[in-house]
Amino acid sequence: MSTPSSSLLTVLDLVPFGQTGPEHRFFALRLSRPDWPDWNRWRPGQFVMVRPLSFGLEIPWARPFGICHMTARHLICFFQVHGRGTQRMAKLAPGDEVRVWGPLGNGFAMEEDTPTLLLAGGMGIVPFVGYVNRHPQPWNLTMLFGHREPLGCYPVDSINERIPVDTLREPESGDLDDFIFTLQERIRDNAEQHGLVLACGPRPFLLTVQRLAATFGARAQLSLENRMACGVGACLGCVTRTTAAWPVAATRETPVQVCTQGPVFWASQVEL
Amino acid sequence: MDLSVTLKGQCRDLTLKNPVLTASGTFGSGLEFAPYGDLASLGGIVVKGLSLKPRQGNPRPRIVETTAGMLNAVGLQNDGVEAFLNFKLPHLPWRETAIVANLYATSPEEFRELAIRLNGEPGIAALEVNVSCPNVAAGGALFGQDPKLAHAVTRAVREGAPDKHVMVKLSPNVTDIALMARSVEDAGADSVSCINTLLGMAVDLPRRRPALANIVGGLSGPAIKPVALRCVWQVARAVRIPVVGLGGIITADDALEFLLVGASAIQVGTANFLRPDAAFALVAELPAACERAGAASPRELTGALVTD
Ligand SMILES: Cc1cc2nc3c(=O)[nH]c(=O)nc-3n(C[C@H](O)[C@H](O)[C@H](O)COP(=O)(O)OP(=O)(O)OC[C@H]3O[C@@H](n4cnc5c(N)ncnc54)[C@H](O)[C@@H]3O)c2cc1C
Ligand SMILES: Cc1cc2nc3c(=O)[nH]c(=O)nc-3n(C[C@H](O)[C@H](O)[C@H](O)COP(=O)(O)O)c2cc1C
Ligand code: FES
Numbered sequence: 001m002s003t004p005s006s007s008l009l010t011v012l013d014l015v016p017f018g019q020t021g022p023e024h025r026f027f028a029l030r031l032s033r034p035d036w037p038d039w040n041r042w043r044p045g046q047f048v049m050v051r052p053l054s055f056g057l058e059i060p061w062a063r064p065f066g067i068c069h070m071t072a073r074h075l076i077c078f079f080q081v082h083g084r085g086t087q088r089m090a091k092l093a094p095g096d097e098v099r100v101w102g103p104l105g106n107g108f109a110m111e112e113d114t115p116t117l118l119l120a121g122g123m124g125i126v127p128f129v130g131y132v133n134r135h136p137q138p139w140n141l142t143m144l145f146g147h148r149e150p151l152g153c154y155p156v157d158s159i160n161e162r163i164p165v166d167t168l169r170e171p172e173s174g175d176l177d178d179f180i181f182t183l184q185e186r187i188r189d190n191a192e193q194h195g196l197v198l199a200c201g202p203r204p205f206l207l208t209v210q211r212l213a214a215t216f217g218a219r220a221q222l223s224l225e226n227r228m229a230c231g232v233g234a235c236l237g238c239v240t241r242t243t244a245a246w247p248v249a250a251t252r253e254t255p256v257q258v259c260t261q262g263p264v265f266w267a268s269q270v271e272l
Numbered sequence: 273m274d275l276s277v278t279l280k281g282q283c284r285d286l287t288l289k290n291p292v293l294t295a296s297g298t299f300g301s302g303l304e305f306a307p308y309g310d311l312a313s314l315g316g317i318v319v320k321g322l323s324l325k326p327r328q329g330n331p332r333p334r335i336v337e338t339t340a341g342m343l344n345a346v347g348l349q350n351d352g353v354e355a356f357l358n359f360k361l362p363h364l365p366w367r368e369t370a371i372v373a374n375l376y377a378t379s380p381e382e383f384r385e386l387a388i389r390l391n392g393e394p395g396i397a398a399l400e401v402n403v404s405c406p407n408v409a410a411g412g413a414l415f416g417q418d419p420k421l422a423h424a425v426t427r428a429v430r431e432g433a434p435d436k437h438v439m440v441k442l443s444p445n446v447t448d449i450a451l452m453a454r455s456v457e458d459a460g461a462d463s464v465s466c467i468n469t470l471l472g473m474a475v476d477l478p479r480r481r482p483a484l485a486n487i488v489g490g491l492s493g494p495a496i497k498p499v500a501l502r503c504v505w506q507v508a509r510a511v512r513i514p515v516v517g518l519g520g521i522i523t524a525d526d527a528l529e530f531l532l533v534g535a536s537a538i539q540v541g542t543a544n545f546l547r548p549d550a551a552f553a554l555v556a557e558l559p560a561a562c563e564r565a566g567a568a569s570p571r572e573l574t575g576a577l578v579t580d
Contacts, residue, residue: 004307006549051546057340057494057522060546099547101308229335229342229545232308234300234320236346237335254328255349260304 002041004232006101007034008053011092012074018153025081026153027090030074034100042067043107044130045200045223045264049231050077051099052092059085064228064259066126066200067103068155069133075100078126078155104231105263108198108221112136117190118143118163119183119209121201125154127223128200138162144186146170146179146205184212191218198264199223203272210267220267226258233260241271273559274569277315277537279437279514281462283430286398286437288315288370288537291570292527292555295518295541296321296374296400296441297346298492299551301360305544309552316370318539319356321402323376324386326352331485336474341493341520342542343472345486348376353389361395370397372439380421380428387432399436401429401461404443404468416443416468419455426459439516442466442507444496449503450510457511465516465539467503470496493542494520501533508534508575522546524554524561531573 009031016024033039051062063085069076081090092098108131118128118141125145132138143165147154151167159165168179187209190197197220199209206222213220226238239255245268246252275290293316299305302317311317329349336343364371373396377383383401390396403425404416415421426440440456442449444467453464469490474483500519508515517535521527522543530538543550558570567573
């Protein structure tokens with residue numbers, strides 16, 4: 001795994017995605033490539049802390065974002081506008097400077113020959129862009145994508161080109177039941193094939209995946225999106241509790257840092 | 273430029289290669305920041321608060337961002353003093369930089385036990401006594417708000433660790449911080465650090481709930497710098513022992529302001545979250561900042577505020 005470091009990067013461009021009215025809420029942020037010594041050894045599911053200099057002293061914390069794509073020339077993050085930090089990020093312009101540290105966290109398991117089911121909820125699709133692109137045998141991958149906004153808001157095209165993606169839009173509660181039913185079927189099938197289930201998305205979605213994985217005995221990993229201040233394991237703000245299945249005896253059933261011990265965990269080992 | 277400073281204590285001195293320490297709870301054990309700079313270049317590392325037994329801390333959410341600051345109610349989660357000594361300290365560059373153990377306990381007796389445990393540890397340069405954490409139900413703020421209790425706790429640590437420099441960390445959540453400083457000086461403290469966090473609160477408006485599970489927490493970051501400067505100023509005039517200043521320091525110029533109002537050294541806290549190399553960058557910028565301020569060393573600036 002690569003050693004993290006911190007760099008000052010330049011914004012190359014900020015591209016809005018989807019048509020959601022005059023105020024765009026979904027963006028691909030392309031930054032100059034960090035001068036990290038082994039930048040190309042990042043793993044899908046790892047993330048970076050992003051702090052535009054325009055935050056000044058007013059917005060102290062950086063914001064965590066999954067690494068969507070990193071090449072010899074650039075680093076791409078994909079984000080949705082939520083609160084004051086991402087609102088300010090939506091105003092970034094080419095040439096603006098952004099402090100970025102990473103790659104952070106552990107990333108998803110990648111088992112070449114194992115049938116792997118990718119479960120993405122909303123912006124939870126981001127780490128899977130990198131996952132699908134970097135997987136040596138993408139024909140072993142399938143994806144189920146649940147989303148609220150139109151498909152064009154999400155970076156789904158680059159995934160669709162390589163693996164089958166089933167999408168389900170969830171504007172009404174009836175569709176949510178459909179979604180959960182489909183989830184259940186797919187997780188059960190995967191468990192029968194001794195596969196791997198990887199999930200990223202909002203907490204209620206992860207809770208459902210966790211419950212279904214336990215029911216069918218599926219090997220599942222979840223990527224948690226807890227609030228973070230430092231991203232490096234120091235502030236103890238992002239912690240989650242572990243279960244009796246946690247492999248390290250000393251920290252069994254105690255809080256562990258999501259930024260350094262995660263953000264990807266085996267579903268049976270953590271309490272959400 | 274010679275950046276070194278010596279905190280001349282009543283019992284033990286503490287010499288630092290430069291006046292920049294990292295503040296407890298914002299720099300982990302130190303090892304978390306090793307990828308971002310040379311730990312040995314720091315004046316010192318004050319580690320996350322240690323207690324005798326492991327503590328699980330408070331429920332989440334335990335941190336929330338506020339304008340120019342943050343609130344935390346982490347509640348002193350730590351693996352306990354033994355785990356620190358066995359698994360973390362050996363990996364820290366303790367021969368090259370001062371490792372300061374920040375102590376938390378719920379009674380003077382427990383503080384004494386911690387002090388005794390650490391007194392013989394060659395890797396520990398000093399003890400910082402946390403009598404001021406606002407996030408724990410038992411003891412915590414109480415010790416730091418009652419001069420008699422603060423005196424008793426300081427005395428217990430002093431007696432337990434006669435070979436170590438003892439620094440007592442003061443709370444700003446009092447009416448007269450100078451009184452508190454004098455009481456710990458009387459009890460044998462070698463230095464004081466101020467300030468710890470200010471008690472604060474934030475509201476999650478859409479949910480009509482407190483933003484922290486603990487409801488209240490400690491405010492830190494640039495928002496508290498004016499309060500911290502005032503406290504250091506008042507304390508430095510009230511005691512003879514050296515003062516270590518902290519609260520909202522981000523840049524080298526911030527650090528110099530603390531020196532001017534009377535601090536001999538400073539600590540970098542929340543700034544470590546703005547960028548993980550904040551403390552290293554501050555050390556690197558210090559000589560140029562001193563030159564700009566017309567000083568040949570940071571020592572020259574301590575207490576040099578012009579008030580007439
Ligand atoms: C490891 C990791 C990877 C992530 N990857 C992506 C990504 O690739 N793309 C993306 O769009 N987002 C991602 N996120 C989420 C993203 O970090 C948050 O949306 C962002 O920090 C919100 O910042 P803000 O300033 O807009 O919101 P704020 O103003 O900070 O908060 C707005 C509201 O959202 C709540 N909130 C903020 N952050 C979180 C959180 N992490 N969990 C729960 N509630 C929260 C706040 O309490 C508040 O109510 C990721 C998060 C993590 C931890
Ligand atoms: C997340 C967090 C955890 C902290 N934990 C401790 C602690 O364990 N012991 C302690 O004495 N102070 C602790 N503090 C207080 C800081 O050391 C410091 O006094 C305070 O943050 C003010 O400085 P700053 O504004 O530079 O951050 C903590 C602060 C934060 C933000
Ligand atoms: S974000 Fe600070 S410990 Fe995880």
